[in-house]
Amino acid sequence: MKIAVYPGSFDPVTNGHLDIIERASRLFDVVYVAISSNPEKNHSFSVGKRVNMLKSSVKGFKNVKVETFTGLLVDYAKTKKARSIIRGLRAVSDFEYEFQLALTNRKLAPEIETIFFMTDYKFSYLSSSLVKQIAGLGGDVRGLVPKGIEKELSRKEQ
Ligand code: ADP
Numbered sequence: 001m002k003i004a005v006y007p008g009s010f011d012p013v014t015n016g017h018l019d020i021i022e023r024a025s026r027l028f029d030v031v032y033v034a035i036s037s038n039p040e041k042n043h044s045f046s047v048g049k050r051v052n053m054l055k056s057s058v059k060g061f062k063n064v065k066v067e068t069f070t071g072l073l074v075d076y077a078k079t080k081k082a083r084s085i086i087r088g089l090r091a092v093s094d095f096e097y098e099f100q101l102a103l104t105n106r107k108l109a110p111e112i113e114t115i116f117f118m119t120d121y122k123f124s125y126l127s128s129s130l131v132k133q134i135a136g137l138g139g140d141v142r143g144l145v146p147k148g149i150e151k152e153l154s155r156k157e158q
Pocket of ligand 1: 007010014015019020087089094118119120123124125128
């Protein structure tokens with residue numbers, strides 16, 4: 001069984017995240033989308049909300065599961081028997097942070113490999129914070145986030 005973990009904040013999930021999930025689901029038997037519930041980070045949506053939004057967005061993928069984790073990512077990956085960590089790359093600006101993260105995780109757990117998926121160019125500028133800004137200013141987020149999330153975003157800004 002090829003098992004992978006795709007960790008992130010998903011605050012909220014965007015179509016860029018979904019693009020990565022779809023690519024990963026084609027290569028792995030099981031993909032755990034793992035929402036970090038690190039209390040130090042200031043999130044706009046609660047963990048429960050982020051779980052629900054992701055769950056409804058990945059319904060179509062039979063081998064994708066949504067979970068949350070606290071503590072070290074590599075420890076979580078080990079409990080899932082995952083040998084791969086998935087991350088997405090958009091532009092060069094992502095590289096430095098992702099490089100640092102991947103090497104740190106390799107130092108902590110050399111048996112786990114980080115694998116990068118290049119996003120579709122359509123989503124290469126897309127981020128959760130951009131989506132929140134657009135929604136906050138009353139803009140249209142159709143096509144940027146999964147269907148159910150559009151409502152969630154506009155509801156939050158009312
Ligand atoms: P984190 O706080 O861990 O960076 P994010 O939810 O912002 O969590 O991102 C999770 C992963 O998804 C990261 O690897 C990020 O580069 C990737 N990602 C975010 N947005 C996109 C996108 N539009 N296209 C491809 N990958 C993306």
